[in-house]
Each structure stands twice: as C-alpha cells, then as structure tokens.
Amino acid sequence: MNEKEPSKNKKINIITRHMEIDDLAKVFHLGEKLFTAEKVPTLYRTWDEYEVLTLYQGDSEFCLVAEEEEKEEIVGFTLGTTISKSHSAWKYGHLVWLGIDPDWQGQGIAKKLFDHFLDLMIEDGVRILLVDTESDNKKAINFFYKMGFKNPQDHVYLTLNLDNQRRQYREKEIYDH
Numbered sequence: 001m002n003e004k005e006p007s008k009n010k011k012i013n014i015i016t017r018h019m020e021i022d023d024l025a026k027v028f029h030l031g032e033k034l035f036t037a038e039k040v041p042t043l044y045r046t047w048d049e050y051e052v053l054t055l056y057q058g059d060s061e062f063c064l065v066a067e068e069e070e071k072e073e074i075v076g077f078t079l080g081t082t083i084s085k086s087h088s089a090w091k092y093g094h095l096v097w098l099g100i101d102p103d104w105q106g107q108g109i110a111k112k113l114f115d116h117f118l119d120l121m122i123e124d125g126v127r128i129l130l131v132d133t134e135s136d137n138k139k140a141i142n143f144f145y146k147m148g149f150k151n152p153q154d155h156v157y158l159t160l161n162l163d164n165q166r167r168q169y170r171e172k173e174i175y176d177h
C-alpha cells in the first residue's frame, strides 16, 4: 500500500478550510500531479504558479483546501472566482480548479469541498455557477452532474499559428528602419 494511501479500516478526518499563504506551494504541487499538459491541453488556462497566486491574490475567499487533520496533509483544493457583468443583475461564480490527490479520491472529499465552496458562493450573492473541463474527463463530468450541474454547452477552441505573420512583421520592421 502506498504510504500516503488511507487505510480502509481507519477513520479519516477531513476538514475543509480557507487556503492560507503556507498552503500555496502544496496546492501548486498537488495541481501539478493532476493538471499536466497532456491531461489539460487547452492553453487558455494552464496550471502554473501564477495561476494559483493570481486566484489567491484576487479571490482568496474562494480558495479552499481539504486537509487530513491528523497529519495536516493537504489532499484537495478548490480555486474559484466571481464574475459580475455590466448591465446584468446576475452574479456568476466560476469554480476554476478543483483537485483531489489521486490517493484520496473516491471518498467524498470533492463533495465536501464543493459543499463548502457552494455555501461561500451563495453567501456572496452568486446566482449561476459555472464549471468547465475537458470533454473526455468523465470523472469530473460525473462529479459535476452529481453536484447538480446541467446544460452542458459545446464550445470549440480554434488556433491560428501566427509564425508567418510574425515573420512578415519582423521583415517589415527591418525594412522600415
């Protein structure tokens, strides 16, 4: 058995709490295990230290961790934000990242974190909550359905390689000088 894997017979106590400055590195490294470039290939959002820092600096009230009480080990996290649109009375919440250590998945920890996150969103006046993930991320999609999310929307990402334009731009700059 993996040293970190919880024993099936032992009662584990997981608490959820606000993320603190000392948790940043732990959350970042846990996310590195979960959100690799192969698993999350879209580039519009990538898991890196700036992502964690930016969300923590901007919306620390929506950054939560799940901690195993005895060893004080961080086993999961949520990072979120809220969006208020001009000319709209609706406030949106966005659960940007949710991750549970693979050794601790399947034990209701994401649900516990999500319930806490949901309470914070409701308290903050959010009326619609958004999540997104890769279309082949069945675990997460099942999880979100189970939490009550509906109406999945298709969204297509396109890319344009700008190498040619960049080359032309540089040539023009040299020519102009």
Ligand SMILES: CC(C)(COP(=O)(O)OP(=O)(O)OC[C@H]1O[C@@H](n2cnc3c(N)ncnc32)[C@H](O)[C@@H]1OP(=O)(O)O)[C@@H](O)C(=O)NCCC(=O)NCCS
Pocket: 034, 096, 097, 098, 099, 100, 101, 104, 105, 106, 107, 108, 109, 110, 111, 112, 132, 133, 137, 138, 139, 140, 142, 143, 144, 146
């Ligand atoms: C998705 C994820 C957060 C679920 O965490 P978890 O702690 O294992 O989830 P829970 O134990 O709280 O599961 C709650 C419900 O979600 C669904 N679910 C969770 N894992 C599942 C799986 N592997 N297969 C099918 N359904 C699953 C089930 O309906 C489950 O309820 P049940 O146990 O009563 O059947 C976790 O797998 C994870 O971190 N994945 C990698 C990161 C990721 O994809 N994040 C989401 C996008 S940002």
